[in-house]
Amino acid sequence: MVEKGLHPQQLQESEPLRDVERTCMHNLLNSTDERVYFKDLNSRFLLVSAGWLSTVAPGHSMEEVIGKTDFDFFGEEHAEDALADERQIILTGEPIVGKLERETFQDGTSPWVSTTKMPLRDERGEIIGTFGISRDVTAQVRAEKALAYQVLHDPVTGLANRAALMDRMSQALVALERQPGRLAVLYVDLDHFKEINDAFGHAAGDRVLAEVGRRLSVLSRHVDTVARLGGDELVLLCGALRDDDDIALVGDRIVQGIRAPHLAEGRDLSVTCSVGIAVTRDPFIEPNKLIRDADEAMYEAKQAGRNCYRIYDSAQGVASGTSLLRAELTHAVDEAELFLLYQPLFSLDDQSLIGVEALVRWRHPERGVVPPHDFLPFAEQHGLIARIDSFVLNEACRQLAAWASLDGWFSEFTMAVNVSGAELSDPGFARQVAEVIRRHGIKSAMLCLEITESALVDEWGHVQETLSALSELGVRLALDDFGTGYSTLAHLQRLKVDILKVDRSFVAQISKSPLDREIVAAVTAMSHALGISVVGKCIETSQQLETLAGLDCDQGQGFLLARPLLPEAVVALVI
Numbered sequence: 349m350v351e352k353g354l355h356p357q358q359l360q361e362s363e364p365l366r367d368v369e370r371t372c373m374h375n376l377l378n379s380t381d382e383r384v385y386f387k388d389l390n391s392r393f394l395l396v397s398a399g400w401l402s403t404v405a406p407g408h409s410m411e412e413v414i415g416k417t418d419f420d421f422f423g424e425e426h427a428e429d430a431l432a433d434e435r436q437i438i439l440t441g442e443p444i445v446g447k448l449e450r451e452t453f454q455d456g457t458s459p460w461v462s463t464t465k466m467p468l469r470d471e472r473g474e475i476i477g478t479f480g481i482s483r484d485v486t487a488q489v490r491a492e493k494a495l496a497y498q499v500l501h502d503p504v505t506g507l508a509n510r511a512a513l514m515d516r517m518s519q520a521l522v523a524l525e526r527q528p529g530r531l532a533v534l535y536v537d538l539d540h541f542k543e544i545n546d547a548f549g550h551a552a553g554d555r556v557l558a559e560v561g562r563r564l565s566v567l568s569r570h571v572d573t574v575a576r577l578g579g580d581e582l583v584l585l586c587g588a589l590r591d592d593d594d595i596a597l598v599g600d601r602i603v604q605g606i607r608a609p610h611l612a613e614g615r616d617l618s619v620t621c622s623v624g625i626a627v628t629r630d631p632f633i634e635p636n637k638l639i640r641d642a643d644e645a646m647y648e649a650k651q652a653g654r655n656c657y658r659i660y661d662s663a664q665g666v667a668s669g670t671s672l673l674r675a676e677l678t679h680a681v682d683e684a685e686l687f688l689l690y691q692p693l694f695s696l697d698d699q700s701l702i703g704v705e706a707l708v709r710w711r712h713p714e715r716g717v718v719p720p721h722d723f724l725p726f727a728e729q730h731g732l733i734a735r736i737d738s739f740v741l742n743e744a745c746r747q748l749a750a751w752a753s754l755d756g757w758f759s760e761f762t763m764a765v766n767v768s769g770a771e772l773s774d775p776g777f778a779r780q781v782a783e784v785i786r787r788h789g790i791k792s793a794m795l796c797l798e799i800t801e802s803a804l805v806d807e808w809g810h811v812q813e814t815l816s817a818l819s820e821l822g823v824r825l826a827l828d829d830f831g832t833g834y835s836t837l838a839h840l841q842r843l844k845v846d847i848l849k850v851d852r853s854f855v856a857q858i859s860k861s862p863l864d865r866e867i868v869a870a871v872t873a874m875s876h877a878l879g880i881s882v883v884g885k886c887i888e889t890s891q892q893l894e895t896l897a898g899l900d901c902d903q904g905q906g907f908l909l910a911r912p913l914l915p916e917a918v919v920a921l922v923i
């Protein structure tokens with residue numbers, strides 16, 4: 349390009365560098381560790397310092413470097429950047445001062461450098477090239493990055509800290525202004541965390557916090573922020589929620605996800621948590637107010653017995669009607685107001701007793717005995733179903749073990765327990781079942797878990813794993829209410845269930861409706877081909893019983909055969 353200026357070889361001999369200047373320059377360049385370089389108008393090296401030579405081109409002599417360009421020593425991208433900078437300096441005469449950039453060497457290393465480049469002028473002031481100094485600032489950049497990380501992260505969990513959370517909240521509120529929707533803050537506080545610290549020490553406590561942080565991150569969407577405010581208090585910030593996104597579901601998933609067993613180094617570090625949720629549509633809400641509301645709701649969750657979530661109602665503080673029923677139900681679990689009835693199941697061949705199905709009841713101090721349909725859906729929506737399910741499973745297995753120890757009891761007697769969808773979505777459920785079986789010393793084949801079709805539609809993806817783990821345990825699986833959902837017969841094989849309970853709606857009409865008879869006949873034939881037993885439930889008339897037996901149905905259950913019974917009545921049936 350430009351022909352004016354120095355040729356590399358000319359610098360040594362040419363005027364105007366007088367001898368003394370040349371000596372000074374020589375000494376300076378040979379003694380400095382800085383990377384100093386002089387280039388001509390075509391960005392070819394004229395001179396470099398000893399520091400440049402030893403770091404950029406170790407093993408090369410000055411003569412080998414002179415006349416070469418950055419493309420001979422650096423990665424292409426960096427060499428192009430440098431060339432562009434130098435052309436700009438030559439064109440404008442303006443220096444580039446303290447530019448922070450990454451030099452990439454051809455061996456792949458890429459230190460951070462701070463570069464200052466100036467125009468190189470002759471005695472008349474004409475630009476004849478460029479010169480520059482680059483200083484390696486990698487250590488400094490790393491330290492700054494570590495500091496920035498520290499400023500925004502919690503060291504124990506690696507999660508965002510309070511400062512980062514506040515920043516993300518401001519961003520989320522700005523986004524809410526542009527795009528209306530909802531923003532939710534979930535305040536998560538571990539229950540009895542102090543006991544873990546006291547029993548196992550602070551290192552174990554930190555481990556629990558890190559695991560809780562990890563689970564919260566797994567349970568949240570990638571756009572959400574999980575932060576630790578300090579102590580055992582964590583926050584999940586969910587922005588950009590659509591109106592149909594069910595925040596209660598998220599609360600429930602968190603309660604369940606945290607309480608899944610956590611065993612480490614032979615210790616049980618399992619914890620539960622209480623969650624308070626505050627939701628807003630107001631982009632101008634004060635971020636601290638939102639956190640305070642969530643905190644208040646969390647406090648309500650603690651009051652309601654812990655291991656559950658509460659939603660803050662901005663109209664009246666924490667919702668009172670819901671809170672009453674919730675508190676009552678929590679109380680019911682704690683105070684043993686729940687109890688089980690057992691409905692017998694018979695073989696349709698010879699009407700012999702096979703086992704029972706456990707059915708939960710709530711003995712309410714004022715309302716009397718409340719059936720499951722009046723409180724299970726509420727429990728499911730308000731984060732209490734897990735505690736009820738776990739009570740039922742434990743109590744049914746305890747009862748089975750007690751019966752099995754009686755003289756005259758038969759060892760094939762089975763206990764069926766209904767399992768909610770929430771349990772199946774809980775990754776720790778199979779382990780919980782294994783633990784209950786072990787605790788009561790029962791044979792796993794004597795336990796049958798009844799799952800419904802709707803529970804199989806699981807958007808969080810743990811159901812299949814849970815079912816496989818349960819099969820491996822040797823527990824039997826029954827698909828309840830078959831025919832009401834979307835399970836096809838093809839599904840059955842994949843699900844590996846052992847028993848299929850035909851929905852009551854088919855049984856109700858079976859002696860009158862030829863279509864229902866055909867369906868039950870086909871289902872039974874297919875199930876038998878797959879090695880699955882079929883149960884007809886809610887049998888109320890002898891016609892229904894006879895028709896089902898005629899269609900090759902294996903087992904039957906219903907008021908005609910036996911109502912749900914107290915344990916003593918079951919003993920009377922067996923012995």
Ligand code: C2E
Nearest residue numbers: 706707708719720740766767768886887888906907908912
């Ligand atoms: P399910 O599993 O289908 O249980 C059978 C229900 O039908 C029971 O009602 C039982 O009392 C009733 N039933 C039995 N035979 C007859 C009959 O011949 N005629 C009529 N009309 N009804 C009959 P229940 O105990 O009210 O339970 C209702 C549902 O609540 C159960 O349906 C089950 O889905 C759920 N459930 C009950 N106990 C539990 C439990 O401990 N945990 C969970 N997760 N769910 C439970």
Ligand code: MG
Nearest residue numbers: 705766798828
């Ligand atoms: Mg059932």
